[in-house]
Amino acid sequence: MKLFKDNQISQDTWTEIGDDPLPAVGDLLVSYSRLSAEHATLTQLPVRLGVIFDNAERAEVLKDHLQSLSLIVLAFPSFGDGRAYSLARQLRDLGYTGELRARGDVLPDQLQFMMQVGFDTFEVSDRFTEQDWRRAAEQISLSYQPITGNKQDIWQARHAYAEALREQPHAG
């Protein structure tokens, strides 16, 4: 699977292992049910660990796993199914700082929203070019809501501007 990550297309290095026996090396991506059932074993392995999280689960159940996770994958079964946006927010709120990946019906037109709630990598098909994705990542630079990442929201920006004026000495 190809990824859009750090503003470019790259190859995914993670291995999705399903129900197969656990390999002892590599970046292992497991389902949430496997993660919770085999947590003790999995965290002993000298590997990086990722989980595919189901939209119907509650973010809280991952709370105790967050330290041991380097990747969480959330799915968009269709672009209109927006549950993963809220899950992403909740996971970031719970303090998760690792890679948060969107898969499924991921389109350039929704990229900005996904980035704003905390996604940082995106599984993409060949349908769109790297150029398309880059453009999408830049498209709407302004937003009212305070967002994840380092861009400034409108509510802060307008007062930062007013503040700067206020601090200027009286002219003349």
Added chain:
Amino acid sequence: MYRYDEFDQQFVDQRVTQFREQADRRLRGDLTEDEFKPLRLMNGLYLQLHAYMLRVAIPYGTLSSRQLDRLAEISEKYDRNYGHFTTRQNIQYNWIKLEETADLLADLADVEMHAIQTSGNCIRNVTTDHWAGAAADELADPRPVAELIRQWSSLHPEFSFLPRKFKIAVTGAPADRAAVKVHDIGLRMHLSESGERGWEVIAGGGQGRTPMIGVTVREFLPEKELLPYLEAIMRVYNLHGRRDNKYKARIKILVHEIGADTFRDEVEAEYARGSEIDIAVSQRELDRIAAYFAPPQFEELPNWSPRNEEHKATNKEFAKWVRSNVAPHKQDGYAIVNISLKPEGGIPGDATADQMRTVADLGRRFSFDEIRVSHHQNLVLPHVRQEDLFDVWQILSAADLATANVGLASDIIACPGLDYCALATARSIPVAQSLSRRLADVERQQDIGPLRINISGCINACGHHHVGHIGILGLDKKGEEFYQITLGGSSSEDASIGKILGPGFAGEDVPDAIETIINTYVGLRQPDETFLSTLKRIGAQPFKEALYETV
């Protein structure tokens, strides 16, 4: 009223650019209709029976004269010289070409308007009391909070793909003119004993196929907590609202299925969890917004105008109009002028370009440059000197805008129905037209008293028939249109859902049936009783008897 700053403007301009590019991709065939659909819907562009329809947001129903002039101009440039004001305080254009839509949006952006989120499964244009900032009974102007919600909900990254559309209404007055109990979220202002402002948060109300009255989730939420609390409600809904069936996807179904108490617990738990991102807006930003809604520079006037009284005494038509269409203002010497878009035999909510210009001009000359759109599909001049009422009335009369029926029987709400809407099962406009002809006599209407008749062309209930004192629902039975009648609905502080009276009627029989209902009420009412209070006292039986047993 609110003015865009450079940030608001840039935000809307960027959206126009983005839409232009999307529309071009669609016109070139690079996007399929399926892929383009959600994108155009995010910009209020629907595909109707005969053409594209564009719904333009009029945030909380407030317009400047310049904006209304522009809406008139747009109707000439891109449509057929008229626009249709909707029950959500918006305006719709029914004959739009895809090729021209981006230009139209640019013309809107130029006067600080847009069509963002007037459709799609997102937070829709926020609505409020059309008398906000003017009504005599108001605690405070709710529009600063409505504007805050507009900004917060604009392209909200987390809440743009909800299970279903989401409507928020806000009121600052005890008499509820914003129908807050039949919205996904309704907010109602209260003052604490120390005078601190707080909001009652009501959730899970709605109309449509399964009408429900909302439940109070919080009695008194301090104003500064409003946005974080709204986010908690939205998140609970976004995660747990049903997505398997579009008719069960509104928040009212979630509240109903898990129960009000469980819903409340979920929201409170989500709210208590808090967030690393602080959405609560600074007091300075609240103050900045509120400053735009400071009352206009009213003159000190006595609350009585000899000139006005004299005209009322000598001109019967003017007196009738004042009685029906003019409401008390919080400022002495001023009045609220309601402009009916329900002329006899007309299409409810339609206004021609010339009429829009007339109203815009009146706003400029007599109402501090402000016009409102009401969810009853009328227009309002919120701040008119009593002294000027006669002049305003004369100008309105000349433009066929002085029908004296606001709040009365022929002030009918009707959805577009089968004349435009792809979902309709029956026509609603022609029924409204024939009813308004039948009920046209203003003196009789004034004698009947306040009466709300609402008509929908299918069970989606855009014509708000559930909350009409008399509701009319158009259905289809084996290719024949027929109309079901409900009694006893209300969208005010005493909100209730109307009950079906009995078998439906053919379209041509509806005026007789409504006439019979009205006559029954008039015959049985006690002094000072309204339609609803008579119905409450005597029940539906006498109406049923009159309608079904004598025929």
